Structures are given as C-alpha cells and as structure tokens.
Amino acid sequence: MFLFKSEKLKYYESLLSLSYNQLIFKLIEKYGPVKDDYFREKSYVRYLNGEIKTPGRGKYSRASDGLYCHHIEEDKYENISNFSYIKHYNYPYAIQKKDKLVYCDMFEHLILHALIIKRTDGEFGANGYYIFLKPIIEDWMIGGMNPKPTWMKAAKKRAYLTKRETKKILKEITRFLK
Secondary structure, eight states, rough: OOOOOOHHHHHHHHHSSSSSHHHHHHHHHHOOOSSOSBOHHHHHHHHHTSSSSSBOOSSSGGGGGGEEEEEEGGGGGGSSTTTTHHHHHHOGGGSSSSGGEEEEEEHHHHHHHHHHHHHHSSSSSIIIIIIIHHHHHHIIIISSSOOSHHHHHHHHHHHOHHHHHHHHHHHHHHHHHH
C-alpha cells in the first residue's frame, strides 16, 4: 500500500536542506520575534556575582501555543539556560537577549539541534538533541505517551506526527547527521 507524506512531514524534511541561519530566519518569519529576554539583566548579573540563587526569567514564553524558545547561540555555547553552566562558564548576558532567541515547535527544535551538531562537528547541540528532545519525541509520538502539563500537551499537539511519520523524520535526521 502506498502512503502519501503529510504536508507537515514534507515541511520538516525540507528544513534539513537549510543552513542553521536560514532556518533561524525562517522561524522568525513564521512565528515572529521573541517578545522578551530569556532572563532579566539585573538579576542575571546578580546571579553571576553570587548575590542570588537564580536569575529572574523574562516573559518570553509561548509554551501555551506549543512553542519552545531556542537560544540561537547554542552553536557556540552549551546549555545556555542551565544555571550551573551559566555560572561555571560565566556566559555573557548578550546571549540571553530576545534577539538571540527564536520560537520553534518540537520537531523544528530537534532539527535546529541537528543542524548545530552538523555545523560544529558535534561540539555543540548533541545534548539538546540526544538527551532532551529526541527522547521526548520518541515517548510522545512513537510510544504514545500523553504528557500531563498543559504546555506539554500543546507542544505535542502542535508538532504532532503519526508514529510512522515520526520514525521517518528521525531516520532522515540520523541519515543527515552521518
């Protein structure tokens, strides 16, 4: 039996032919610019100075729309939103500003990380891909797990592919990364 590819699957596959920067621009065009900085600057500085335990977050989230917020500079820095990495590597505040962020759905986020892995020969992007995003996609789309939090339900719904389509795009990305 011949099965047609969904438009969504074709779209995700087409993203693999873009450069990292091209995909960033495409996503900004699709979802608009990020609304706010990831962290508040004053609290970020205070955090780096050891004055507070965690920096305050900005109002950037569109999780209720099923969108993730990706740090564009993840091709140069690892785990940019992780407090211990921020402190250990003394990450500059500039990489947390709204012009260094982009909205994306779950598969777009996975593909951004695949492009980073390819672009940096595996130096960056692998943790986000293999440890964070791919296992969630496998659990939700292939394993049929239904997440509980509302924002996760929205993320699954926005990016939803069938089990067959999910296996196909993961296979395409694996081939791309070789």
